[in-house]
Amino acid sequence: MAHLPPSYLGKKVFLEKNSQRYYVIKYEEFKPPRKIHVLLFDHDVPAIFAVMDKDGKFLDSFFLSNKTTEDSAKAMERYREIAERKKKHKVTQDDLHDALKPEGEAKKKNENIMKYLKDEHLEDIKHQWPSRLIALQNADGKSSQSLIMIALTEAIKEANPIKSFDFLAKHRLDDYIPFLANHVQEHPELVEKVSVAYISIENGDILSEFLARAADYVDVNNREAVESILQESYKIDHVHYTSMMKHLLSRLLQRVKEETALTNKEWLSKTISNKELRRSIADILRSQTSS
Known part of the structure; x- marks a missing residue:
């Protein structure tokens, strides 16, 4: 289970208490496993290089006018490259x-x-x-x-969409992750990527919304994508004690009825190859029949 590092872009840092003067983090680069290299700006000028941990604690910092290290030089070089492109x-x-x-x-x-x-x-x-x-x-x-x-x-x-996911996750624009669901048809690998990153965040709500949207967008005959959607919803249920897979299965079966001539049994046989997932689906369908 992955743990996404936070993003501190845009964070205002006051060096002294009760001071009105602050610096803004406008450049950051995550250095696994726990460090983040940042540049703090005085308006539009990089003024301070700092090393933070994932909890936002400053481990080291210094004014760029006073000191240069290998890490600060690399950060400034990369920032200048970006800044030059922005001028265009x-x-x-x-x-x-x-x-x-x-x-x-x-x-x-x-x-x-x-x-x-x-x-x-x-x-x-x-x-x-x-x-x-x-x-x-x-x-x-x-x-x-x-x-x-x-x-x-x-x-x-x-x-x-894969680069979009990486960008959104790095910037912790979590609310925008579900918008990627309409790309699952062409990029079924997105389902697992989103699941690995977000299953433990906000009780799995972001992942759940992504999967719900994906279940509406994906072609019901796209075996890889459909099985992946149900597989990851199965994981949510076991981590957060929800009934996400039951909900998505119901939605998909409704679409199968509306969009194909297949019976539920025919569609499931054609679509689901994972034995454990098949057993779980069978249990859900049996419970619905008996209730």
């Missing part, structure tokens, strides 16, 4: 400020702002870069329906 984007500071607002409040002086935001998300997803847009949203965003997040939703519809 046509997003101004005014655009970024506007992007924090929801659709109804944004001025959208730049008529192409949604395209530019989506393109930046797509580039970050492709390269698995720590996102300045998500850092900005986490630091100063007041609406979960900001232009930044709307553009993210559009971007993950177009991006490679």
Whole structure:
């Protein structure tokens, strides 16, 4: 069972109590098994390199103007590479400020702002870069329906779904994981990836929502995807004592009835090869028949 590291992008760090001055984490890189390398910014300038643990405790930190280490040099090199690419984007500071607002409040002086935001998300997803847009949203965003997040939703519809998953998980954008469910038909391996990462998070609720959506999207004749969906729901039931598999099985069988000419027995025989899963399904069907 995997344990996702947290993301601290956008976190404001005050060096002194009762001080109004703070630095913002705008770059982070997880270093297994427990460390996170971060750059803290003074406005748009990287000022501090720090090493944190997964619980957010600072293990080491120093001003970049005073010291350089191999780790800080690597972080700065990677940040500069990303920053150079960002210069090519046509997003101004005014655009970024506007992007924090929801659709109804944004001025959208730049008529192409949604395209530019989506393109930046797509580039970050492709390269698995720590996102300045998500850092900005986490630091100063007041609406979960900001232009930044709307553009993210559009971007993950177009991006490679495996890379989208990795990006969302790294940034701990957990609420967006279920949106990947409509890609399960072409990428059944997503089911296990999401399960491994999220079965222990929020009592399995994110995984459950993902599987429920996947059960609605997937072709009922896609043996690999369907079996994987039921297999992972079986795991949820055993970890969190739910009845997720019963719910999804009922939904899938209803779709089989509506979309195919197969009987339940024919479909199950054709679709489910895992013996333990077959026995569990048989138990569910018997209990429904006897009740």
